[in-house]
Amino acid sequence: MSQLKLQISNLEVKYGPFTALKEINMDVGHGELVVLLGANGAGKSTIFRAISGLNKPSNGDIRFLDKKVSGISPDKLVKLGIIQCPEGRSLFPEMSVYENLQMGGYVHRKNKAEIKKSTEHVYELFPILAEKKDNAAGSLSGGQQQMLAIGRALMAKPKLLLLDEPSLGLAPLIVKQMFEIIQQINQEGTTILLAEQNASAALKIADRGYVIENGRIVVKGTSSELFNNEEIRKAYIGA
Amino acid sequence: MAKLLSKRNGLIFVLVVALIMPFIVPNDYILHVLALVCIWSISVYGINIFTGYTGNLSLAHIGFFAIGAYTLGLLTVKAGWNFWLAFLAAGVLSIILGFLVGLISLRTNGHFFAIYTMCVGYIIYLIIDKWDSLTGGVRGLIGIPGPASIGPITFESLTSQYYLLLFFLILTIFITKRIVHSLLGRTFIAIRNSEELAQTIGISTKKNQLLAFVISCFFAAIAGALYASFVRFIGPEIGGIFLGFEMLIYLVIGGLGTLSGPIIGTLLIVFLTQSLQFMQEYKMLLFGPILLIIVIFYPNGIVGAIEGIKRKTRQKRKKSGPNKGYSGIEEVS
Numbered sequence: 001m002s003q004l005k006l007q008i009s010n011l012e013v014k015y016g017p018f019t020a021l022k023e024i025n026m027d028v029g030h031g032e033l034v035v036l037l038g039a040n041g042a043g044k045s046t047i048f049r050a051i052s053g054l055n056k057p058s059n060g061d062i063r064f065l066d067k068k069v070s071g072i073s074p075d076k077l078v079k080l081g082i083i084q085c086p087e088g089r090s091l092f093p094e095m096s097v098y099e100n101l102q103m104g105g106y107v108h109r110k111n112k113a114e115i116k117k118s119t120e121h122v123y124e125l126f127p128i129l130a131e132k133k134d135n136a137a138g139s140l141s142g143g144q145q146q147m148l149a150i151g152r153a154l155m156a157k158p159k160l161l162l163l164d165e166p167s168l169g170l171a172p173l174i175v176k177q178m179f180e181i182i183q184q185i186n187q188e189g190t191t192i193l194l195a196e197q198n199a200s201a202a203l204k205i206a207d208r209g210y211v212i213e214n215g216r217i218v219v220k221g222t223s224s225e226l227f228n229n230e231e232i233r234k235a236y237i238g239a
Numbered sequence: 240m241a242k243l244l245s246k247r248n249g250l251i252f253v254l255v256v257a258l259i260m261p262f263i264v265p266n267d268y269i270l271h272v273l274a275l276v277c278i279w280s281i282s283v284y285g286i287n288i289f290t291g292y293t294g295n296l297s298l299a300h301i302g303f304f305a306i307g308a309y310t311l312g313l314l315t316v317k318a319g320w321n322f323w324l325a326f327l328a329a330g331v332l333s334i335i336l337g338f339l340v341g342l343i344s345l346r347t348n349g350h351f352f353a354i355y356t357m358c359v360g361y362i363i364y365l366i367i368d369k370w371d372s373l374t375g376g377v378r379g380l381i382g383i384p385g386p387a388s389i390g391p392i393t394f395e396s397l398t399s400q401y402y403l404l405l406f407f408l409i410l411t412i413f414i415t416k417r418i419v420h421s422l423l424g425r426t427f428i429a430i431r432n433s434e435e436l437a438q439t440i441g442i443s444t445k446k447n448q449l450l451a452f453v454i455s456c457f458f459a460a461i462a463g464a465l466y467a468s469f470v471r472f473i474g475p476e477i478g479g480i481f482l483g484f485e486m487l488i489y490l491v492i493g494g495l496g497t498l499s500g501p502i503i504g505t506l507l508i509v510f511l512t513q514s515l516q517f518m519q520e521y522k523m524l525l526f527g528p529i530l531l532i533i534v535i536f537y538p539n540g541i542v543g544a545i546e547g548i549k550r551k552t553r554q555k556r557k558k559s560g561p562n563k564g565y566s567g568i569e570e571v572s
Contacts, residue, residue: 052439073443074435075438075442095428
């Protein structure tokens, strides 16, 4: 396997007395697209929140590019290159599409040329955003909002992109497009950790996957291993 | 016609009206009230930068208004400083104290932040009220000089003072506009939207909140200093929580997080208060329900309500024919 980008060992996160995650061991290599499968409430978002620094782990270790990052504040992690695209398309609804993208490039705000280049790149990936660049983000459709959320995350030039359920609440056709674009982003060299419930779509584009249930990793393997695993087919693919 | 009513022309019209006010008002009393409106507005713009744009409620604001007023008053009356030097000192002191207070109080969040800053405001009030030997306590501070002349320009007449205050108000609005329409302004709005989301795009929320807090304290202190030099007498009640809430009401009614809200709210409520003077304390019977109605039905105040109506008509027009989509941040216009 290629050199490790993200390494999580023995991670434990508690919400008060409730243990949300226990003994999580995961890793993501350079350039990989790794999927994290699990039902609602299994702990996917909590893992993401721990990686991006929003939740402090009560135990365990998160290392990014061989540097311990657990306990570092979220805004500093963005500077290091860990960018989270949060669940539920959290945008700045009253700002325009363009302004949302500019906010995404906040950490590179001093480098105007770079920002301009990134904006062009996002417009290439999602031409609809260029078309609607002056519209308020809140006025976009669900699919467009998700594109904008991903576009905004790309503006920060992620070394590791955390995508939290990008297919949530989208029409099947849009979901297909979305996954194609995610694959394209990955092929352009961005390492991606993807949380999904839509296992069949996610496994098609992912290199490897982890399955999380009740705050623990229960199965891990390559995409084809997971795809052919009887129990996973039953639980997450439904065929 | 539409061009004639454009935003730019509207602004010029308002500016011209403000400039010729001294010549069209029937008596000095109204000009006096207008001058006070300028002062309150500057302070309300300060609240707006912090509470309106970053979304945290600070109740220490009035304390900084009092700090500005007393710094100017004490330095001119007791230390015999030059007026403008004392004015500058009031601004500088508010920045230093605002930084220190913000540094500690911003460790709390939400309601706790509001309660904490209310305590800070009350402590400032208590210090002014009880430190008799310095501040004169309840007797207050009298004989504060008016603004010193700058070269050939003097500020002895009411008209000239009005122009001076108007100048500072316009400067305040200009600075606010520059901040709000910059990346810094959008950073503040991002924090108001969601602190967590702001963090996940790399914004250091505490640093930016602190900056907004300090700017807000600075505006408060400038307004306080201008107040002291205009009224020439200050007492501890200018640091009192009632005045603080009154300014907050101006802002809420005008429109939190809007550019024109502070001045519209202040102008409206101050003149309403003046014309309801005969009702004395009972005027609150009128204000209470008005405030409630606005908070419930128009949480973005008068300006927010007008913006909402504009947006709706524009959308209707958009449906009936091709039209340019709305751009930019709606709320800050």
